[in-house]
Amino acid sequence: MAKKVLSILIGSECTKVCELNYKKKYKNKGIRVYRSLVFETPKGSVEDGFIKDMKVFGEELKILLKAAKIKSDKVIFSINSSKIANREIVMPPVKEKKIMDIIKTGASEYFPIDVDEYILSYRIIEKTTAASKRNQRKIDKKEKKLAKKQAKENEKALKKKSKTEIIAENMELMDSIDAETDYNNTENDKISLENQSKEIKNQMRLAVYAAPAAMIKNYYSFAKLMHLDILAIDYYGNSSYQAIRRQSKRGINVYVQMNEQDTIISILKNDILILQRTVSYGLYKLINIIQERGYGQDGDEQDPIVLLRDNDMLSRDEGNIELEEVAISDSYGSTASRQALRESIRESLFTLVGNVVRMLDYYKSSHKQIDIDTIFLTGALVEIKGVEKFFSTGIGLPHKLMTKLSSVSASKRATAFRINPSNFLSLIGAVLSPTDFVPYEFVLKKQRRSMVIATTFLTLVCLIGSIGTVYVSYTDYQMASMELEEIRSEYESMELLSGAHDAYDLATAELMDLEKFEEMTGSNNDKIKDVIEQMEKKLPSSAVIHSMKFTETGVTMNVTANDEGTGSNALIAKILKQLKGIEYFQDNVDISGINVENRDGISKVNFVITCTYVN
Structure with a gap:
């Protein structure tokens, strides 16, 4: 059964929370939203994704979670911040465990930042193979055939046209020539793209993200304060995708996808991301325009949203819309009417339309042979009345409102989600495949924990082996003792015979042999557990033991440790001094095979420790 988790998006103006089911690998299985919650972020507590006042924001979140009866303590954060940088890169296909090393090597080329102060993560957008390219070429050929068929049908239609229509078309001759030129250019582009696809071999498209380490630590600190366990931290753009x-x-x-502070514009080919951009225009900018015109100045901040939801403020035809005349006095003492308010709303929203048009023009400049099918409006746009017609008129392409999410269901308690599911797109996406930013310190802790577990397991194995040996010896001893007692009893009950004394001597000799065997089972290896425990105390915390070999005379280890900025000689001297303090070895400690290497800016010292037991 899938466990419940919290998916939280903390914005400067608005915070969204969803309680939903979570699995590490979703594939095509559905998501169930149990509860949802949207509330105004306390002023000044959050700035550009950074939680400045954890106490104030935390108290508000606790109260609202309790009121909504949300009890899950597992959380996934989606961060929306301009401080998170992202780039798309292309590289030859490599094993996934090597991708991060390659990204770190070229990070300074991807981002104009100090990489040491950022945490890197990535997502594979697309893997292109020779087989997939062949399939794509087949699809392109089919599209060409359909285009030729359509062209023939158009030619037949032209022959049937009247003289008036032909004259009208001749008057537009220049336009047709330009169109023909564009068509030829398109065909040339197709040929060049096909040739290019033949030349390019297998490759991978990656989205690489760089988040400030201080911001990620900020969220981990907040989760600790709230007694929440972080499963992942995702970037808002990836969540949306x-x-x-x-x-x-x-x-x-x-x-x-319009949100409170910005809008994400994504172009997808089937389910593959082709292009994604973030525009700094959100719902609150539109609300501010309305409030500047005097509407909603009575302190009810919901009024502008209700106005946009219940009245078509984007149409030039006022029709029968009932809207009170709003008087507003500016520095000149003038009064603005409702028509001026509507024009201001239209003019403001045209800013977003212009950004969408520019992005489409940019896309078409490099993909001339491919047409856009549909533009889907999501997020806060869904709640603006008349927005679909407004965008269709401004862009000239069919538009649809995303009022439902496929493979996502909601309970009756998820009221906010049920009103507008697309407003929670990023919270849904965060649990599907997050980028998962993890601070370097947490990675080290995980590595140390793994080392401790491995060492403890080795100790337990050795201890169990020793206990088994002792148990077998003790069992043999007990059996021999019982046999001796039986022999003595028989001896005492028997009459004096010449052979009885010899049997007694033989049994006594066997008992002595067994006692000597018992003494031989004791060895220096009985000290293994104590030696390992003292090694853990004496060796530096950064030391990693690659191998450990125990013999009757001593122990040999292959070790790697950080020089901690003091140099390899100082590190070796310190370790040598520490190990000589172990009572089983004293001065019988030797360090050899010293090798210094630099990994990711950290100086690593490899060496072999040989310790001999004191007789």
Whole structure:
């Protein structure tokens, strides 16, 4: 059964929370939203994704979680911040465990930042193989055939046209020539792209992210304060993509997701991300425009949202819309009417339309042979009345509102989610395939924990082996003792015979042999557990033991440790002094095979420790 987790998006103005089921690998299985919650972020507590006042924000979150009866202590955060950098890179296919090392090597080229102060993560967008390219070429050929068929049908239609229509078309001759030129250019582009696809071999497209280490630690500190266990921390853009790709239709589609502070525009081909950009225009910018015109100045901040939801403020035809005349006095003492308010809203939203158009133009400049199928409006746009017609008119492409999410269901208690599911796209995507930013300190702790577990396991194995040996010896001794007692009893009850004394001597000799055998079972290896425990105390915390060999005379270890900035000689001298303090070895300690190497800016010292037991 899937466990419940919290998916939280903390914004400067608004915070969203979902309680939903969680599995590490979802594949095509559905998601169930149990509870949802949207509330205004306490002013000044959050700035550009960074939680400045944890106490104030934490208290508000606790109260609202308790009121909503949300009890899960597992959490996944999705961070929306301009401080998180992202780049798309292309590389030859390699094993996944080597990808991060390659990214770290070229990080300074991808990001104009101090990489030491950032945490890197990535997501594989697409793996292109020779087989997939062949399939794509087949699809392109089919599309060409359909285009030629359509062209022939158009030619037949032209022959049937009247003289008036032909004259009208001749008047537009220049336009047709330009169109023909564009068509030829398109065909040339197709040929060049096909040739290029033949030349390029297998490759991978990656989205690489760099988040400030201080920001990630900030969220871990907040989770500790709230007694929450972090499962993952995701980047907002990736969260949006992971949710949208599961809603994606066949073909080339555009998804415009308006949020409180910004808008994410994503272009997908089937379920593969082609292009994604973030525009600094969100719902609150539109609300501010409305409030600047005087509407909603009575302190009810929901008024502008209700206005946009219940009234078509984007249409030029006022129709029968009933809206009170709003008087507003500026520095000149003028009064603005409702028509001026509507024009301000339209003008403001045209900013977003312009950004979408520019992004589509940029996309078409490099993909001239591919047309956009549909533009989907999601997020806060779904709640704006008349927005679908407004965007269709401004862009000239079919638009649809994303009012439902496929493979996502909600209980009756998830009220906020049920009102507008697409407003929670990023929270859904965060649990599907997060980038998972983890501070370097937590990685080291995990490595140390693994080392302790391995060492403890080795100790237990040795201890169990020793106990088994002692038990077998003790059992043999007990059996021999019982046999001796039986022989003595028989001897005492028997009459004096010449052979009885010899039998007694033989049994006594066997008993002595067994006692000597028992003494021989004791060895220096009985000290293994104590030696390992003292080794853990004496060796540096950064030391990693690669191998450990115990013999009757002593122990040999292969060790790697950080020089901690003091140099390898100082480190070796310190370790030598520490190990000589172990009573079983004293001065019988030798360090050899010293080798210094630099890994990721950290100086590692490899060496062999040989310790001989004191007789």
